Amino acid sequence: MEQRKTPGYIVVEGPIGVGKTTLARRLADSFGSDLLLESADENPFLDRFYQDPRAAALPTQLFFLFQRARQLQAWRQGDMFAPVRVADFLMQKDRLFAQLTLDDDELRLYEQVYEQMTLDAPAPDLVIYLQAPVEVLHQRIARRGRGYERHLAPDYLARVAEAYMQFFYQYDAAPLLIVNAAEINLAENDADYALLLERVRSIRSGRHYFNPLPVAL
Numbered sequence: 001m002e003q004r005k006t007p008g009y010i011v012v013e014g015p016i017g018v019g020k021t022t023l024a025r026r027l028a029d030s031f032g033s034d035l036l037l038e039s040a041d042e043n044p045f046l047d048r049f050y051q052d053p054r055a056a057a058l059p060t061q062l063f064f065l066f067q068r069a070r071q072l073q074a075w076r077q078g079d080m081f082a083p084v085r086v087a088d089f090l091m092q093k094d095r096l097f098a099q100l101t102l103d104d105d106e107l108r109l110y111e112q113v114y115e116q117m118t119l120d121a122p123a124p125d126l127v128i129y130l131q132a133p134v135e136v137l138h139q140r141i142a143r144r145g146r147g148y149e150r151h152l153a154p155d156y157l158a159r160v161a162e163a164y165m166q167f168f169y170q171y172d173a174a175p176l177l178i179v180n181a182a183e184i185n186l187a188e189n190d191a192d193y194a195l196l197l198e199r200v201r202s203i204r205s206g207r208h209y210f211n212p213l214p215v216a217l
Contacts (some may be wrong), residue, residue, distance in 0.1 A: 035086050
């Protein structure tokens with residue numbers, strides 16, 4: 001019987017509030033792996049961006065770009081023999097947000113910096129894209145109660161969710177698992193998580209979907 005090999009570099013992605021960091025933590029715990037997380041709390045411009053997107057978009061994006069590139073660079077210089085690594089962001093996501101928030105002149109400047117900063121960004125072996133309706137995202141964001149998200153505009157969240165959907169509709173740079181995260185609880189429901197983990201271990205190529213039916217009470 002052929003032994004299954006876990007993907008070496010797993011990225012969990014999805015719009016704000018969908019649960020990507022929670023799932024990334026659980027996967028890292030299951031595999032005993034290194035974990036690379038976004039640090040949105042460290043961005044001093046983020047609260048200003050949510051209050052006045054037009055004024056603070058460029059510094060917000062550049063801070064995230066430098067931060068993510070620095071994190072990946074440090075990771076590459078770490079233990080390259082680690083069997084599994086899990087991250088809760090895809091480097092290309094940075095450009096997705098830039099295209100949503102920057103005007104044409106700012107975007108041209110950003111693109112020049114982005115090209116230089118991401119020349120050697122590692123390619124994932126598997127990307128897990130979590131999806132959920134905007135109403136669900138709003139509920140989860142409100143429930144976690146982060147101060148800088150209190151000014152997040154509903155229409156902005158809708159545009160972010162749509163941008164993710166369009167991005168992953170065309171994505172083919174790595175094997176992709178699209179997860180309907182609206183009705184399942186991957187943080188606390190062990191049955192749903194066990195099913196997902198089995199899929200993660202088995203995927204080698206192509207595009208796949210994970211949409212377990214909610215259990216009736």
